[in-house]
Amino acid sequence: MPVEVRIPSVLQKLTGGQRRLQYEGATVDELLDAIDGDYSGFRDQLVENGELRRFVNIFLNDEDVRFLQQLKTPLKDGDTIAILPALAGG
């Protein structure tokens, strides 16, 4: 079940500069594990002690997974995941 994952600029150094990834996973958690298998250290940027870090949001399609089932939010074929860190620049 491939899901498109949009990688923000701040994390692209971990994904070899790739902005879009195609990965599979039954849940957000599994998806991040799968990405981390190929790009070591990726998961740690987003997850700490089993919880999503509080300055990063993961959106499943248009909805924040914090208001769904967090890391356990199920995924289906064709979903889009966007990772959005807080930006400070002005």
Next chain:
Amino acid sequence: MAVKVYIPTSFRSLTDSRAFVDADGADVVGVFRDLQHQFPNLGEMLFDADHNIPEGINVYVNAQEISALNGAETPVQDGDELSLIPVIAGGSVMTPDEVDRYSRHLIMDQVGPLGQRKLKGAKVLAIGAGGLGSPVLVYLAAAGVGTIGIVDFDTVDLSNLQRQIVHSTRDIGRPKVDSAADHIADLNPNVTVIKHQAPLTSENAMAVIPNYDIIINGADNFATRYLVNDAAYFARKPLVDGSIFLFEGQVTTFIPGEGCYRCLYPSPPPPGMVPSCAEAGVLGVLPGTIGTVQATEAIKLILGVGEPLQNRLLLYDALVMEFRTVNIRRDPDCPICGDNPTVTELIDYEAFCGSPFHEGAVAAPA
């Protein structure tokens, strides 16, 4: 008779931040009594000691001023729109120059003479006269926003001019508030500029932010972003937030009580985890795009037209040239605007963020 009443930005803290409220009455004074009943604090603004409509407020029924109709006894009908416009310094009549200057606005149904007066009566505060603040200040001044406040402690540096279009080469070394105020005066002498040349801090924020109707955040560091969020919430002011990095931008409008920056990002990243624009760079035109969206949002809020970016986060990726929005919402567990708030006054934001208000060695102002 059920009518829609436009609430000017300066009174919206009295109406739960609503730009329009519904009210009933057979005539203007009847509608005012209903407003007084619904919003007692607003009521105090609508009647003077003699129970008359104060001279400081002009009232329009369907864009006609009531003194040209039957005054307070002007009858209203179902579906009428009643607008409250505070009389502002400089008189209520537009000069021939202003009619000419704003002619493209004045012929629009969504702006018109009444909308232009709303703009003139509005007070908007820009946090930062940098990358985002530059287009914000230029477009708000051009649009005729009557009072613009600028918070910035910094001076113009040559490396700013790649994106901070409110400043010029001859301004290098000058305070940004002075440089920006001169630019605005050249562009539109009808605008009053209030300069706040100091870092915004927990000590001074509540002496500044409550004086404005709308706050626009163009800060370059997390400590100021959280400070401005909290102060705007405590002062019940709409906050138009924008931020940028490399080729990416985010914009949203926080209406007090409908969600805030902490609902979106409960805490800041640890220092050094997210590089700043000074460390990583920013495409010079990027803040132009994002700041212009922020200015658009502020103008819509003042006019009471369209739909603000409320509960929506606009994401811009300049590299693939894509805009999209995602849904955001108030977090019932938010420490500021949640059901059981634990933060009820401004805190030490430098300690909260582990970084200073002005980034210095960590990151120079964007």
